């Protein structure tokens with residue numbers, strides 16, 4: 001089996017789980033640990049991508065360019081990548097991150113919106129960095145649609161297209177179908193990004209690799225949005241057991257997880273009721289913190305909000321709907337109380 005390339009996104013997806021509070025010192029220590037373990041790609045930016053530090057997405061404690069600069073200066077062998085969501089970031093932010101030294105950008109859009117990535121994928125290639133297309137909420141579309149969208153990204157010059165299980169809603173069969181469909185039509189790399197809402201992040205990552213995925217994502221200690229991602233150290237341990245030698249040091253990763261990342265996490269990443277209901281309803285994981293706040297404010301159960309967002313098929317960028325839904329549910333409750 002092909003050896004997949006591992007991208008660690010603790011310093012990007014992981015920031016969702018700690019309210020974007022990374023410091024320069026934490027970033028330095030995490031990059032040093034990943035780099036010494038020989039992880040080939042490390043993603044650093046706000047959880048919502050470059051320029052994500054806003055009132056809507058949540059403010060970063062430290063400006064992300066300071067964190068990216070630290071990562072670039074610390075890494076000796078790893079490539080530093082950033083996430084970019086068109087509309088949240090603009091070309092200016094992408095150029096600035098390239099000036100600081102990122103060598104790859106992952107351009108993320110809802111999985112039916114590949115056309116929106118064209119100018120950014122083309123810009124990345126003009127700037128001579130690697131360009132990856134990120135098809136988010138991939139559980140919402142059948143494999144044929146995803147394959148079409150991935151072909152568009154390939155035609156713009158992408159070096160890889162990812163199936164992104166943003167809600168942690170896919171089961172292994174769905175991962176196999178989607179990864180294989182992309183492998184069938186693309187001549188570039190295919191990647192897979194898991195979330196653990198159904199407890200399947202590692203299983204799905206293995207299913208993706210068995211279906212030919214060339215690149216997969218992980219986060220140390222599973223630190224990521226919602227129920228977290230596939231833990232990087234567990235991916236490496238599992239691949240070792242499968243006889244796939246990534247060249248990444250498991251012992252370095254285990255030390256990093258235990259000594260550096262675990263102390264940063266306010267509470268362990270678990271599959272609690274909110275995360276499970278979010279994955280089960282197919283709701284975007286990055287909504288979790290906002291849903292919890294809204295539930296508290298309007299005295300609702302987060303599961304009710306998740307279920308309604310799932311029914312409405314909310315996608316990334318529709319964070320405003322969380323408040324709309326919470327208000328409607330709270331009003332309904334008031335009406336019922338008056339009957």
Ligand SMILES: CC[C@H](O)CC(=O)C(=O)O
Pocket residue numbers: 013047048049083085108136137164165166167193195225285286316
């Ligand atoms: C806002 C980007 C998003 O968090 C990307 C991602 O990791 C996902 O969709 O899972």
Ligand SMILES: [Mn+2]
Pocket residue numbers: 013166193195224225
């Ligand atoms: Mn994610």
